[in-house]
Structure formats: C-alpha cells, structure tokens
Amino acid sequence: MSALFEPYVLRSLTIPNRIWMAPMCQYSAEVSGPDAGVANDWHFAHYGARAVGGTGLVLVEATAVSPEGRISPADLGIWNDRQVEAFRRITDFLDGQGTVPGIQLAHAGRKSSTDRPWRGGAPIGVGDPEGWEPVAPSPLAYDESHTVPAELSVEDIQQVVRQFADAAARALEAGFRVAEIHGAHGYLIGQFLSPHSNHRTDLYGGSFENRTRFALEVVDAVRAVWPEDLPLFFRISATDWLTENADDPREGWTADDTVRFARELLDHGVDLLDVSTGGLAPKARIPAEPGYQVPFAQRVRDETGLPVAAVGLITDPVQAEKILADGSADAVLLGRELLRDPHFARKASRELGGDVRTPEQYARAV
Numbered sequence: 001m002s003a004l005f006e007p008y009v010l011r012s013l014t015i016p017n018r019i020w021m022a023p024m025c026q027y028s029a030e031v032s033g034p035d036a037g038v039a040n041d042w043h044f045a046h047y048g049a050r051a052v053g054g055t056g057l058v059l060v061e062a063t064a065v066s067p068e069g070r071i072s073p074a075d076l077g078i079w080n081d082r083q084v085e086a087f088r089r090i091t092d093f094l095d096g097q098g099t100v101p102g103i104q105l106a107h108a109g110r111k112s113s114t115d116r117p118w119r120g121g122a123p124i125g126v127g128d129p130e131g132w133e134p135v136a137p138s139p140l141a142y143d144e145s146h147t148v149p150a151e152l153s154v155e156d157i158q159q160v161v162r163q164f165a166d167a168a169a170r171a172l173e174a175g176f177r178v179a180e181i182h183g184a185h186g187y188l189i190g191q192f193l194s195p196h197s198n199h200r201t202d203l204y205g206g207s208f209e210n211r212t213r214f215a216l217e218v219v220d221a222v223r224a225v226w227p228e229d230l231p232l233f234f235r236i237s238a239t240d241w242l243t244e245n246a247d248d249p250r251e252g253w254t255a256d257d258t259v260r261f262a263r264e265l266l267d268h269g270v271d272l273l274d275v276s277t278g279g280l281a282p283k284a285r286i287p288a289e290p291g292y293q294v295p296f297a298q299r300v301r302d303e304t305g306l307p308v309a310a311v312g313l314i315t316d317p318v319q320a321e322k323i324l325a326d327g328s329a330d331a332v333l334l335g336r337e338l339l340r341d342p343h344f345a346r347k348a349s350r351e352l353g354g355d356v357r358t359p360e361q362y363a364r365a366v
Contacts, residue, residue, distance in 0.1 A: 003324040004317070004345075005354025008056075008331060010231035010271050010307070013177055015100050015331075017056035017356070018324055019345045021047075022274075022311050022333035023104040023180070023235075025061045027074040027116040031130055037064065037077025039086040047090050050338055051099035054345030054356035058099055059233075059333070060090070062106035062182055065160070065167040069107035069188070072114050073130040078105070078167045084174045091175030098357040102178030103171045104235065105164055105222070109188030110136035110149040110197070123147055137192045137214075138199040143282045157204060157214055160188070165221035172226065179226050180233035181218055185279030186240075189215045193261070194240055194253040194280050212261055216268055223269040231271035233309075236261070238277050238296035241284035252281065255296055262304045272307040273300055274333060288313060291323065298328040309333045317348035 008015045028042045029035070047058050064070040064077040077083055091101040112134045113124045123146045124131035135156065136149035152160070168179050183189035191197040192214040198205050204213055219234065226232055240252030262273055275297035278286050286292075293312035301308045310329035314320050320332045338344055349356040358366055 002321055002348070002352035002354040004321050004332075004348055004352060005356070012229035013100065013231055015056045016098055017054070017345060017354070018331040019055055019320070019348065020057040020309060020331050020333045021050050021055050021059055021338050022335040023059045023061045023182070024335050024339070025071060025075060027072050027118075029074050029076050031073035034082060036067070036073075037070070037075065037079070038083050039076055039090060043076070044090055044093065048093050048097075049342040051094045051097040052359055052362070053338075053341075053343035054349065054358075055099055055338065056345070057102055057178065057331075058094055059102040059104055059178070059180055060087075060176075062104050062108075062187075063167070063171075065105055065107055065163040068112060068132055068135065069109075069160075069163070071106075071108040071112055071187075072116055073124070074116055078103070078170050078174070079163070081170075084170045087171075087174035087176070095175070097359065100178060101176050102180060102233070103174075103176045104180040104182050105167050105171065106182035107160060107163070107188040108134070109191045110134045110140070110142050110146065111187055113147065136188070136197065137204060138197065140197055140199065142186070151200075154202065154204070161214070161217045161221050164218045165225050168222040169225045172230075178231055178233060179222060180235055180274060181215075181222060182235050183215055184235040184237040184274075184276045186237070186281070187279070189218065190237055190253070190280055193257070196240060196242060196252040196281060208257065208260065212264060215261075216264060219265065219268045219270060232269060233272045233274050234265050234270045235274040235276060237279055238275050238293070238300070240280045241278050241286050242281055252284075255299060258296065259300055259303050262300045262306045266304060266306045270306070272309060272330070273297075274309045274311065275300060275329075276311050290315065291319065294323055294328050298326075301327070301329065311335065317344075317351050320348070321352055
C-alpha cells in the first residue's frame, strides 16, 4: 500500500492517512460584535469538503488566542465560549467523516491589524474602527507600511502565555484532537525567536536560550492543559531566508537554530514539527520551487528524531509519496492544492493504491 495511506499514530490518536490539510486563513469571520471571530457556514463548508474528500487530518486556520492576536479583523478566534460552540459543529462533522480535527493556535504580533488579502492586505491604523495597536517583542515594524508595534512587557508576555493555555483548553472543549502552536511565518512567537525582530536585552532577548524562552513557555502552558494522550504540534519557519542569501547578510533564524530548537521542543512534549519557512522579513529572497522546504523537514527528522510534516508546493500524489518513501517526512501538509482539489486524497488513492473512507452518498462515483 502507498505510504500516503498508512495510518499514523501519535500518542493515543490514530490519523487514518498521511495527507493532511495545512492551516490557511479564510478571512471570513465577522469582524465585530458578538460573532467576531466565530466560525460560520463558510468555514463549515470549507473544512467539511476536505473531510469528505478523504483528508486524514484537517488543521483549522490560524485561530487567534485574543482579539489583538488576529492577523485581520476577519480572522477566527478562540477566546470565548461562543467561538467554542461554533467550532463544535465543524469538529463533529469532521469526526463523522473519519477525519481528525486539529486547530492552529496563533498570535500575529506585529503583523496583526491588517486588511483581508483581496482588499489589499494593508495595515489598518489604530484610528480605524476595525484596527488596533499591534504588539511585539521589540518596537520594530514589519516593513515601512506597518505600524510600529508596542513592546510587550514581561507582564504582557505572561498574559499572552496564559491566553495560549486558555485557548488550548477551549479547543479541547470544542472537539479538536490536535493542537498546533503557530511559531512560523513571522508572527509573534517567530518574532521572539529571530534576532532580526527581537532586540530585547532582558530574559526574552539576546541569547538563543532567551529568544526561545517565550516559545517554550507557551509550549509548557499548552501541554499542561492539553491531554497527555493527545498530540501537540509546533509550526516553525526553519529559516528566515536571510543568512542563506549571500546578498542579504542580516542576522536571522537559521536551519541550525531550528535543529537545536527541535530538540528542546521534543523535551517539552511536542510530538511533531510542522516545518515551513520564511515570513519574518518582507524582502527575503525565497527560492520557491516544488518541495523546496522538504530538506529542512528531513534534516530535523534525521538529526533529532522528532517527527515532522513537510509543506510547500506539494501538488502531486507521486511527489507526496516520494517524500514519505524517502524518509524525508512522516506526513505531508497540503495547502493551495487542497483549495484547488478538495478530493486530492481520493484521487491519490486511485492513482497509488490506498484506502480512503467514502461517504455512502458518493459510493456510486468510486
């Protein structure tokens, strides 16, 4: 049988195959009022379609742990009980299709308070009714167009750690079986990790140990409320693509840092590293090509023993199969390809050989 369709066990959880859906923001929630951040019919149909299509694990998009943690005003959130209730409708449906429901817990930091991408994605100022003041480890704007963020105090940092833990507890109540902490793409945790964005001189800045302190405190806080028998993921940008570029000597987070940090995450109870890259520096040159991020995942797997998922321009069943067969990753996370084709897993099963649960309503099309 194809490696893509071998079940995967993490702690007590069995994921039916290795084709997983990467978190992708939909920017489709209400922006204010009692329904702010609440999943709606769009989210139900969007995630439900990928479950019907045979995806083994669906990771719901970056879901903010606080209103100020949203990338845009239209992001999903999980800071109140109304949001929990709406998510339960989605997780129940995914469970019913044999798909494991997961959620990515996030805080956007200095990249928050921006408009929806199809409206240009520009920063929304503090004076706008939809905007707010971003926060970050240091008062350094993402780029010239973004607002200079407020520097988090130590007390503020501890509050955000508690918000991640509270969000994880709500995620469990909402029916999610996998929690992923978003430490990638230049959002708040990644901002602390990278010396490019973290210029602090206290216990949360400077040395590698200090820059990783916040991330590990979040991991410990989430792991403390997340059941021992359920897996915890961490998404990381394995490189900022700064030091890798000869024409851009700025100091950033590197692949060596990622391997070193992966060992720490393993010791702190993380079960799988979701390996992406980039997002911290807007002008970094990224050599995007099919599978361009896979070597970073493979290096973590080979050097630390921490399970990994590979992501990034994985678009073909044969390509995905080779990533697993070569031992480069334990699973593949598909993003845009699942937007194009919700039934990618079913198509791959026909091409490569493998079992995918088929709803009775679709049996005539098998």
